[in-house]
Amino acid sequence: MTALIEMRDIVKVYPNGVVANDRVNFSIERGEIHALVGENGAGKTTLMKILYGMEQPTSGQIFLDGKAQHFRSSHDAIAAGIGMVHQNFMLVPSFTVAENVVLGQEPTRRGFIEAKRATEITEQLAQQYGLRVEADAIVDSINVGMRQRVEILKTLYRGAQILILDEPTAVLTPQETQELFNAVHALVQQGKTVIFITHKLREVKEISDRVSVMRGGKMMGTLPTVEATREGLARMMVGRDVFLTVNKPPCKRGKRVMEVRDLSYITETGRTMLHKVSFNIYAGEILGIAGVEGNGQTELVEVLTGLRSAASGEARIGGKVVTNRTPREVRMASVAHIPEDRLTNGLALTASIDENLIVDRYFLPPYRKGLVIDYKQVESMGRELIKKFDIRTPTGKLPVNSLSGGNMQKVIVAREFSSSPELLIAAQPTRGIDVGATEFIRDQLVQKRTEGTAILLVSADLAEVMSLSDRIIVLYEGEITGVFPDASKVSEEEIGLYMLGLRRQTREEMEAYL
Amino acid sequence: MSFDHILKAIFSALFLANILRISTPLILPALGGLVTDLAGATNIALEGIMLVAAFTGVVVSAYTKSVTAGILCGILSGVLISALLAYFYLYLKTDVFLAGIAINIMATGGTIFLLYILTGDKGNSSKLASGMAPIVHIPLIKDIPFLGTVLSGHNIFTYAAFLLTWLVAIFLYRTPLGTHLRAAGENPEAAATLGIDVKQTQLIAFLMSGFLASLGGLNLSMAYLTLFQREMTAGRGFIALAAVYLGGRKPWGTLIAAMIFGFADALSNQLASLEIPSQLVQSIPYVVTIIALVVYALQKRAQLIERTRRFQERELAKSGGGATGS
Numbered sequence: 001m002t003a004l005i006e007m008r009d010i011v012k013v014y015p016n017g018v019v020a021n022d023r024v025n026f027s028i029e030r031g032e033i034h035a036l037v038g039e040n041g042a043g044k045t046t047l048m049k050i051l052y053g054m055e056q057p058t059s060g061q062i063f064l065d066g067k068a069q070h071f072r073s074s075h076d077a078i079a080a081g082i083g084m085v086h087q088n089f090m091l092v093p094s095f096t097v098a099e100n101v102v103l104g105q106e107p108t109r110r111g112f113i114e115a116k117r118a119t120e121i122t123e124q125l126a127q128q129y130g131l132r133v134e135a136d137a138i139v140d141s142i143n144v145g146m147r148q149r150v151e152i153l154k155t156l157y158r159g160a161q162i163l164i165l166d167e168p169t170a171v172l173t174p175q176e177t178q179e180l181f182n183a184v185h186a187l188v189q190q191g192k193t194v195i196f197i198t199h200k201l202r203e204v205k206e207i208s209d210r211v212s213v214m215r216g217g218k219m220m221g222t223l224p225t226v227e228a229t230r231e232g233l234a235r236m237m238v239g240r241d242v243f244l245t246v247n248k249p250p251c252k253r254g255k256r257v258m259e260v261r262d263l264s265y266i267t268e269t270g271r272t273m274l275h276k277v278s279f280n281i282y283a284g285e286i287l288g289i290a291g292v293e294g295n296g297q298t299e300l301v302e303v304l305t306g307l308r309s310a311a312s313g314e315a316r317i318g319g320k321v322v323t324n325r326t327p328r329e330v331r332m333a334s335v336a337h338i339p340e341d342r343l344t345n346g347l348a349l350t351a352s353i354d355e356n357l358i359v360d361r362y363f364l365p366p367y368r369k370g371l372v373i374d375y376k377q378v379e380s381m382g383r384e385l386i387k388k389f390d391i392r393t394p395t396g397k398l399p400v401n402s403l404s405g406g407n408m409q410k411v412i413v414a415r416e417f418s419s420s421p422e423l424l425i426a427a428q429p430t431r432g433i434d435v436g437a438t439e440f441i442r443d444q445l446v447q448k449r450t451e452g453t454a455i456l457l458v459s460a461d462l463a464e465v466m467s468l469s470d471r472i473i474v475l476y477e478g479e480i481t482g483v484f485p486d487a488s489k490v491s492e493e494e495i496g497l498y499m500l501g502l503r504r505q506t507r508e509e510m511e512a513y514l
Numbered sequence: 515m516s517f518d519h520i521l522k523a524i525f526s527a528l529f530l531a532n533i534l535r536i537s538t539p540l541i542l543p544a545l546g547g548l549v550t551d552l553a554g555a556t557n558i559a560l561e562g563i564m565l566v567a568a569f570t571g572v573v574v575s576a577y578t579k580s581v582t583a584g585i586l587c588g589i590l591s592g593v594l595i596s597a598l599l600a601y602f603y604l605y606l607k608t609d610v611f612l613a614g615i616a617i618n619i620m621a622t623g624g625t626i627f628l629l630y631i632l633t634g635d636k637g638n639s640s641k642l643a644s645g646m647a648p649i650v651h652i653p654l655i656k657d658i659p660f661l662g663t664v665l666s667g668h669n670i671f672t673y674a675a676f677l678l679t680w681l682v683a684i685f686l687y688r689t690p691l692g693t694h695l696r697a698a699g700e701n702p703e704a705a706a707t708l709g710i711d712v713k714q715t716q717l718i719a720f721l722m723s724g725f726l727a728s729l730g731g732l733n734l735s736m737a738y739l740t741l742f743q744r745e746m747t748a749g750r751g752f753i754a755l756a757a758v759y760l761g762g763r764k765p766w767g768t769l770i771a772a773m774i775f776g777f778a779d780a781l782s783n784q785l786a787s788l789e790i791p792s793q794l795v796q797s798i799p800y801v802v803t804i805i806a807l808v809v810y811a812l813q814k815r816a817q818l819i820e821r822t823r824r825f826q827e828r829e830l831a832k833s834g835g836g837a838t839g840s
Binding site: 074075078086088089090091092093094095099103104105106108111112113141154 | 684688689690693694696697700701703704705707708709710821
């Protein structure tokens with residue numbers, strides 16, 4: 001039997017000379033869930049964009065059911081039954097779910113849109129594939145999981161037989177991920193074929209029938225998932241063993257660095273996101289915050305770093321209050337911050353790498369000379385940090401947005417680590433970056449902590465929190481519901497119960513460990 | 515004139531008719547502003563488009579002795595100006611505000627310049643025998659007391675304004691093109707991935723906007739007055755933009771907002787007979803604009819709070835239900 005999709009000898013060379021795909025062969029069987037893994041920049045997204053008609057291959061051929069295809073644009077691919085759910089949702093927020101599903105191909109009668117039919121179509125598709133949505137809800141008011149289902153429905157409405165999901169779980173909670181997996185299984189049962197791009201090897205094992213690994217623009221191989229181990233896949237991705245369990249020397253807890261007392265935060269719309277949160281952070285430890293996203297982690301980090309004002313309570317460093325101060329005052333109190341969203345809060349995208357590296361200290365000597373910045377100093381500092389933190393760039397003069405996600409994150413890490421902080425607040429430090437950079441950053445965090453820095457780690461990746469932290473706090477609906485003084489002695493399942501609010505410790509139980 | 519008289523005057527049929535008459539040159543450009551705004555671009559040149567259309571209408575009607583020719587050429591000139599802005603913005607990628615302001619300045623200076631060349635006068639076109647748009651007396655309704663005075667006897671532009679509000683509403687919410695226009699404005703990337711030509715859709719929006727604003731300009735010079743005066747738009751193109759936001763970016767909301775401004779304008783005309791400094795009275799429409807925008811901002815905030823609250827309740831109800839279920 002011929003494969004459903006056969007991509008043969010695909011080469012893609014971008015005008016700037018980057019070889020994104022180098023003689024890639026890729027084949028998909030009908031009705032399978034095929035995971036496509038690889039580091040950032042390995043060429044998976046390029047390969048999928050070629051399949052989806054968004055990019056044209058420099059050479060190579062695509063066969064669908066054995067017939068050669070030429071996709072000049074996404075239209076041709078859509079017409080051939082290929083649909084893609086992008087990482088960033090492509091929805092119109094003020095439109096209803098149904099309007100989004102039919103957008104561009106609205107059912108009409110005499111030139112007018114039939115809103116009722118659109119709703120019926122959406123509900124019928126949702127029913128058929130078990131993708132629970134509210135057809136008449138405004139997209140703006142629905143949660144991320146449902147938005148993703150709307151995206152899938154959009155491709156199904158356009159007759160997709162083959163669905164490409166580009167890192168679909170990156171934005172989902174564990175429950176939503178499970179729901180997505182169920183939906184994917186339902187799709188396959190009804191004859192669809194799914195290509196699932198992911199970073200997370202755990203998901204590969206859980207969902208896929210076969211897995212293909214890409215590295216540096218080349219296809220490293222395809223194998224049945226049952227024959228793949230996480231370590232083996234990681235080796236194929238980066239070509240060496242990646243430590244998935246962190247080796248770290250025992251924790252030597254030093255003095256108390258930060259003291260947080262009864263901290264509350266209320267949004268301007270009156271929603272309480274943090275309620276009387278109290279804890280201490282000590283030198284030489286990594287304090288991990290576990291929790292399903294949206295339970296106050298973002299707000300906690302932003303209050304502690306001066307980006308938001310606390311409603312009540314305070315945080316002190318060495319007796320000095322740092323809440324409701326400007327971010328610069330907080331930084332001058334020896335706090336460093338790796339923000340969760342590197343693109344909006346972490347970097348000035350069009351400024352150079354060098355400039356981004358000194359943006360927290362340009363006003364201090366030796367970078368300042370009189371009223372101007374001494375660019376010689378900036379450049380030499382840039383060279384040093386680029387080397388030390390392995391930022392892959394020919395020069396620090398390039399704008400930071402010329403880097404890949406992982407290298408952008410390294411720029412932030414380089415800046416924050418080199419300010420020799422007493423307290424480092426790291427929010428989602430490895431989100432959406434490749435395995436190599438992830439390993440590097442985790443390594444750096446552990447090293448800093450061993451050198452005596454206090455680290456507050458917030459991550460949506462529970463495995464990361466569990467393997468890096470010395471002590472763990474669970475946030476649930478803006479409150480601390482559990483504290484685990486020794487992170488190595490608690491299981492993922494147990495923490496999960498606290499994260500989901502099914503279990504909580506009493507104030508007295510927690511007191512001694514906060 | 516006492517305050518009592520003013521009150522009586524305000525509640526008279528004539529005053530209500532006045533509001534309709536005065537609102538017309540606000541409603542039409544506001545609809546134009548709405549269409550471009552929803553398509554994702556601000557047509558900052560409404561003012562200039564109105565001015566050019568007003569001028570062209572007067573001049574062409576004076577030379578051809580044809581009101582129809584004047585109106586058609588006026589529309590054409592406004593649409594061309596709008597197309598020029600769209601070309602700068604969509605195809606040459608200039609900043610829409612800079613290009614729009616340039617067009618407004620060019621329109622102000624250009625109309626005065628051409629007026630001087632044609633008539634030797636820099637102030638107005640009273641030397642040209644220009645035409646006047648027809649006035650419609652609605653059969654039956656015109657004979658009803660009060661209602662007849664309010665609703666009948668307006669120029670065609672006033673009726674067109676209401677008819678067009680209805681048509682624009684249908685276009686935006688019931689037709690594929692209107693829906694694509696709104697989608698292109700809100701999430702151009704999403705629209706593009708679904709095969710909608712965003713640039714072309716925005717160009718159409720600019721052309722429609724030019725058409726609607728031109729009618730507003732023509733209304734000023736061929737109905738409201740029957741001559742062209744330098745700078746006769748007096749900021750209406752900008753007040754129209756305010757009306758778009760105050761009206762919640764909806765066609766009928768925009769119409770109502772424009773009429774609130776029309777009311778303020780009519781009121782200031784009425785109050786001119788009182789012994790209040792005229793500068794204060796004349797500032798009423800502009801003060802109302804500012805107050806209206808503040809009210810709009812507060813209202814928007816209240817809506818957001820309300821929406822968040824409802825969302826929260828729903829989520830809580832859901833998670834509560836889930837817990838008992840499991």
